[in-house]
Amino acid sequence: MEKLAIPCQTNPPISVPASIIKARPLKFSSKPTKTSIFFTQKLTTKFNDDHLSYLCSNGLLREAITAIDSMSKRGSKLSTNTYINLLQTCIDADFIELGRELHVRMSLVDQVNPFVETKLISMYAKCGFLKDARKVFDGMQERNLYTWSAMIGAYSREQRWKEVVELFFLMMGEGLLPDAFLFPKILQACGNCEDLETVKLIHSVVIRCGLSFCMRVSNSILTAFVKCRKLSLARKFFGNMDERDGVSWNAIIAGYCQKGNGDEARRLLDAMSDQGFKPGLVTYNIMIACYSQLGNCNLVIELKKKMESMGIAADVYTWTSMISGFAQSSRISQALDFFNDMILAGVEPNAITIVSATSACASLKSLQKGLEIHCFAIKMGIAREVLVGNSLIDMYSKCEKLEAARHVFDTILEKDIYTWNSMIGGYCQAGYCGKAYELFMRLRESNVMPNVVTWNVMISGCIQNGDEDQAMNLFQIMEKDGEVRRNTASWNSLIAGYHQLGEKNKALAIFRQMQSLNFSPNSVTILSILPVCANVMAERKIKEIHGCVLRRNLESELPVANSLIDTYAKSGNIKYSRTIFDGMSSKDIITWNSIIAGYILHGCSDAAFHLFGQMKKFGIRPNRGTLASIIHAYGIAGMVDKGRHVFSSITEEHQILPTLDHYLAMVELYGRSGRLTDAMEFIEDMPIEPDVSIWTSLLTACRFHGNLHLAVQAAERLQELEPDNHVIYRLLIQAYALYGKSELALKVRKLGKESTMNKCTAQCWVEVRNKVQLFVSGDQSKLDVLNTWLKSIEGKVKKFNYHNQLSIDEEQKEEKIGGFHCEKFAFAFGLISSSHTPKSIKIVKNLRICGDCHQMAKYISAAHECEIYLSDSKCLHHFKKGHCSCGDYCCGESSLVEQVFHDLRSYVVSGNHFLDSCPIVCVAHYNCARH
DNA sequence: GGAACTACGT
Secondary structure, three states: OOEEEEOOOOOOOEEEEHHHHHHOOOOOOOOOOHHHHHHHHHHHHHHHHHHHHHHHHOOOHHHHHHHHHHHHHOOOOOOHHHHHHHHHHHHHHOOHHHHHHHHHHHHHOOOOOHHHHHHHHHHHHHOOOHHHHHHHHHOOOOOOHHHHHHHHHHHHHOOOHHHHHHHHHHHHHOOOOOOOOHHHHHHHHHHHOOOHHHHHHHHHHHHHOOOOOOHHHHHHHHHHHHHOOOHHHHHHHHHHOOOOOHHHHHHHHHHHHHOOOHHHHHHHHHHHHHOOOOOOHHHHHHHHHHHHHOOOHHHHHHHHHHHHHOOOOOOHHHHHHHHHHHHHOOOHHHHHHHHHHHHHOOOOOOHHHHHHHHHHHHHHOOHHHHHHHHHHHHHHOOOOOHHHHHHHHHHHHHOOOHHHHHHHHHHOOOOOHHHHHHHHHHHHHOOOHHHHHHHHHHHHHOOOOOOHHHHHHHHHHHHHOOOHHHHHHHHHHHHHHOOOOOOHHHHHHHHHHHHHOOOHHHHHHHHHHHHHOOOOOOHHHHHHHHHHOOOOOOHHHHHHHHHHHHHOOOOOOHHHHHHHHHHHHHOOOHHHHHHHHHHOOOOOHHHHHHHHHHHHHOOOHHHHHHHHHHHHHOOOOOOHHHHHHHHHHHHHHOOHHHHHHHHHHHHHOOOOOOOHHHHHHHHHHHHHOOOHHHHHHHHHHOOOOOOHHHHHHHHHHHHHHOOHHHHHHHHHHHHHHOOOOHHHHHHHHHHHHHOOOHHHHHHHHHHHHHOOOOOOOOEEEEEEOOEEEEEEOOOOOOOHHHHHHHHHHHHHHHHOOOOOOOOOOHHHHHHOEOOEOHHHHHHHHHHHOOOOOOOEEEEEEOOOOOHHHHHHHHHHHHHOOOEEEEEOOOOEEEEEOOEEOOOOOOOOOOOOOOHHHHHHHHHHHHOOOOOOOOOEEOHHHHHHHHO
16 A cells, blocks of 8 residues: 655644545635534544554554544544444454553543443454453443344354343343344344243234334244244244245244254245245255255255256355264265265365364274365364364374374364363373373363363273272362362263273162262163163162153163163063064164064074064164174074075175174084084184184083083183183183093193182072072071972982083082082072062072073973073073073083172172162071061 | 344255
């Protein structure tokens, strides 16, 4: 800009742009007339205005202030207009400091009036100082519509909807009503905080003040009803509208889309065209967003083609909603394909596109694609923006690239709490608890306040990494030190953490405490606590949680219903699983897998096959888990060829790479049917290294079918894999001893003695009529009654359908109580501890049930018409009418995994049994239970 | 006389 120095008598020489000089009238009459005085004043004002705004627009704030001060010293008062223009300059250029100076000077010369005050409100608000804006507002003598509009507009921009609605009521209290501009703002606020009552009130006010004809206002009412999720009201309002425009149609269509009712939205779209309204870009974008979220690829493509045929090009919103919608509906690779298509179509992504695409990469853990998008963000110059940066941190964390995540973290210019939480969460997930803690401490020193999420992330990080004390400590101090209120997620972090640590009892205690403090469990809580209760003796607790699910209307959430199916099945109640399954209006692959696995657990392979067929009929594609289960089911049914056929279909038909669970199911399939050589050959041909479960499965099969030669091989391989496992030692010794290799047996025994492993004590728990009794091996006190009874039936059991197994279980003697295994006492206690034979007995055993006891359970279930549910360390046995759901295959030596034992002992030791209403009766008191 | 600031979609 060309600058000229012009001499000036009253002011020091200053530079003024040529355009201003040109704009100045050049002629003055020598004698001042009334008009010319007016003109001169006006010119002076204009000159001052231009002069000051010139200084401002060039950033010469100090000079501007000096000029103002020297003007006021000379007694020339700045006009309100000048102040307003200056304040506007401050807004436009974000010169809040100058604005404050002006505010001070205006107050000093007492030149404040509603006009400038309103402008001051705008200025403070737009520069991000809402509190100062409010201070001006509160200090005002009189407020008019403009003032209210400025103040309400300020809260609206900050999305502080509640304050907007509050101000609306205050405004009405002062006898003022919004106009056609302000009503939409307030309605938007009501919609966003779902304040239906206020919307209804405004609706009636609008009718009374005759503003219903205004499209903006009535469209805003319509939108507010939609946002309050009152679609019936919205539809009624829409139907009653005298006039509708495209926006009205879009609003009602958006309402159905938000509810996921794409069909109704589609009908409205057609009706809209029929009534002569052309759907526009926004209409198509709404519809496409809806179908993208539903993951309906075909319809999205169809709609996009249709809009393009109407001459409407997909814009950045169209593509972005497709990308984010598909990412959210788990069709993540499709979402990333759309990102590519968008770039090819030459549409420039915006920050939200980048965020959506990055989060898609995060869920896919696709580092390659994530890096590409990071490059895009860098090229667009938005990689350091907080929103984009946050999603990049998340993506790198999920791809386990913590250093890259940290690099992004360090480069983000203005970190918000999400930035910190993402980084801390990333460290926690990766197990770097120390780094997370370090960052957490740094955050507490920064000017960003940790929020409840930060604390929750830290708690779950600590507990997942095993630092239970630190987790509890954080949980205790968060409210006092952190000034955040615990929420459901805080409790969930602890419950899920304890569940992962296998501390079921502590998880249940936290769950109880949570409820007693009136925190409502949500679906996450339910999903953490249900697996804890998957136990034949916890049915009451499960029903209690089921009740809680129904009260909170959580049964419609698929994962919750799926978990209920799974938990009931694992707890012996497959009928309940089925009832829930049948009652579900929508089912996903997990639903089908849960019920199928449930039936298999109960030995009902036919039901599993039937459901598998039905599932395919419904067009649900089986996944990895389904196929493993079905092979397992063919194993139980002894249908080897069918099982093999399913195995080959994994790769051929379903294009899935078989994993260890499929190989295990195949070994079991061969093993059960006695095709041990096939099993061995299958294991040797496996492209992945067989693990403990594979060899254990083979060993079980060898025991069942009496193949000592292969048993020794399996035991040797097991011993190689887990040299410190004492159970495997014992198996190996027994196998050698029985195979006639006593020298080897002795040698191994010597080695085994040197290892410090302790043998587990056998224990079992029996529940009869909601009372729980513990039997521990080695405790022989006061068991005469049971002993006598057991001896009386021993002979009968032997005659009953005995399967002659290869016995390598000789060492179990030491676990016995008075010559019997503890579960036999459990059977006896269950049967004779009250006057009637119970319909069912439920037992949990820490080790694996032996063949002998298994036999007795079968006998009892037939002779006494009493079903026995026995959950041992490996399997759920359901004895009924002389048969067991495991098909007699799952009994034998004690388990390799002693987890169940550990869990159960902790219940007793801590005195907190999971059935609140079921106190544990100690063994010595068993006689009292009869009365 | 000035000032408030224009509904539906990421």
